[in-house]
Amino acid sequence: MNGISFLMDHLPLLIPLIILQFTLMITALVHVIKHPNYRFGTKGMWIFIVVILQLIGPVFYFVFGKGDNE
Amino acid sequence: MNIIEVKNVSKSFGSKQVLDGLHLGVPTGSIFGFVGGNGAGKTTTMKLILGLEETTRGDIFVGGEKVTFGNTKTNRITGYLSDVPEFYPYMSAEEYLTFCGEITGLKKAEQKQRIKETLALVGLEGNKKRIKGFSRGMKQRLGIAQAMLNNPELLICDEPTSALDPEGRNEFLELLASLKGKMTILFSTHILGDVERICDYVGILDEGKLKVSSSIEELKQTYAKPQIELFFDEVANFSALAAELNALKEQGVITEVEKINKRNQVIISYNKDYAETAAALLESLIAKKTMPISLRKMNPSLESIFLEVIQ
C-alpha cells in the first residue's frame, strides 16, 4: 500500500476530520482550564481525558465534569 | 379591602402538619410583615398564595380571585421574590429581565422602558456581566427587579433581608418602603426590627396558626403593658423590697411585679400615668433606703410582644 497516495486520495476526508477533532478538543480544553470548578475530578484529570479520549473525552467533560454554574 | 384572603387553610407534608386552619387577610396598599420563627410555615403560606403548593384544606383568594394550584391566574397581578432567587447563570441581568418580560407578555416598547426603570431602581443598570458572576446581594437585587417588572399590585418577598449584609439590608428596606402606595407588599422575616421599621401591618405565625394580625399601632396598644425596669446591685435587700412592692401593688399603684433574681432586675407593670407611678415607686424606695442602680421606662418592643404572643 502506498501511504502517500493513500493520504492524497483521502485528503477531503482527513483534513476536515482533523480540523473538527481539534476544534472539539480545544473547545473542551479551554473550558477545562478557564473554569476550574468541576463536579468531580481535578484539572489534570480532565485535561488528560479531553486530550487522550478523542471524540468522547470532550463530550464526557461537558456532561459529567463541567460545574453547574460555569 | 383585602388583596389576600387566606381562609381556613391547612397544609400537611405527609404526617407533619405545617398550617392548621390559617386565616389571614392582607389589606390592599399595606406593607404587611409576616413574622414567625424558623419552620413556622411562612414560606409554605407564601407558596400556597402563589399556587406553588397545593392546600390540603381551605381556600385562598388574591384580588378576589381564587388561587389554584399549578397554573394560577392570580399570578398575573403578583410579583414574587423567593428566599433564594435562582436565575439562568448564562444570561446577563438585562437578558434575564427581557425573557421575564416576554413571558409576562409585556409589549416591546413598554418592556424596554420597564427594564430600564427596574434595573435603575435596584442599581444594576449598565451591568453587562453574566449572572453567574453575581454576588449574593446582586442576585437579591435582580430578584426584586424581576418581581417588580410587570408592575405588580401585590409583591411577595420571602425572607428578603436574611442573606444580606447590614448595608444591603438597609438599602433593601428603604427600597421596599419607597414602594408604599404603589403596591401591596407582603414580606416575611424573622428580624423584628425590619418589620418595626417599614411595616404598617403585622401577622405573627406560630405553630401553623396566625396568633396575631393587626396594625402595628393596635398591636402595641393591645399587647404592650406599660412597664418600668429597675436594676439593683448585689447587696440590695430583696425580701424588704418584695414586701414594699407588694404593698404598692395592694394600693393599686402598680399592677404586677416580676422579679428576675439572677440579674437583680425587677420589672414592674402599671396602668396609671408614668410620672405618677415612678414618683410613688421612688418615694417608697427612698423610704426603705434601697436605691436602684437604674430605673428605666420600657418602651413596648415588637420583640417582647412577639415573645409574649408565641408563649
Add this chain to the structure above:
Amino acid sequence: MKNIYYFSKKEFLESWRTSKLFIVMIFFLILGIMNPLIAILTPDIIEISFGGALPVNIPEPSSLDSWGQFYQSMTQMGLIVITLLFSGTMSGEVSKGTLVNLVTKGLKRSTVVISKSIYLILQWTLCMFLAFFVTWVYTLYYFTDDNSPHVFLAVLPLWIFGILLVTAILLTSTISRNSYEGLLLTGGFVVLLFIVNIFDKLKHYNPITLTSENINFLQGTSSLGNYMPAMLISISLSLLFLYLSIVILNKKKL
C-alpha cells in the same frame, strides 16, 4: 403560544452559551465524516491485521458499507451522546428552582414541557441531518455504485426513533431528581425495547427496529410499509410521553 416560542428560544440560548450546541454539532459532523472513512479503510485494516494469511478476497467497499457505518454510529454514539447531554434538561431546572420566577409570572408548566420537546426535536433533527448530509456527500463522491437507492426513505425511521428517544429523555428527566436518575431511566426504557425485540412476532411493532432495519430499507429489500406499526407506535408513545411529562410537572413542587 408566544411563550412556547420565547421558552424554546431560551433553550437554544442555554444550549449555545453552555457550549452544548457547539459540542454536539461538531460531534455529529465528525460522525458524518467517519462513516465513509471507516468504510474505505476497513478492507485495509483487515488486510493489515491478518497479513496475507486471509485466503478469501475482501470485497471492495461500496456505498452500503458507508451507510451501514452511518446507522451504526448514529445509534451507538449519536443517540447516546444526545441522551447524555440532555438527560438533565428538566430535573436541572426543577432542582435549581429556576422555574419558580417564571411560573409565578404566569408561565404555564405545559409550555415548559412543549418548548423543551420542540427544542430537543429540532436539536436531534439538526444533528442527524448534519451527519446525514456529510455522509451522503462523501458517499456520492467516493462510491459510484448504485447499491443505495433509498437514502431518504431509510433515514426516516431513524429520525422517528430519535424523536421517541428525546421525548423519553424529557419524561424521565421530569420524573427524576437529577440527570443521573434520568439517564438510568432512559437506559432502562431502551433496554426494555431490546428485551421486547427478542420476540420475533413483535418485530413490526417494536420502535427499536426503526434503528436496525435501515440498510434493508436503503436497498429496497425490505418495505418500509411493513414497519408502519412501529412508526405509529413510536409517534403515539412520544405523544404519551409528552402528556405524562405535563401531568407530572403540573404536580411537581418547584
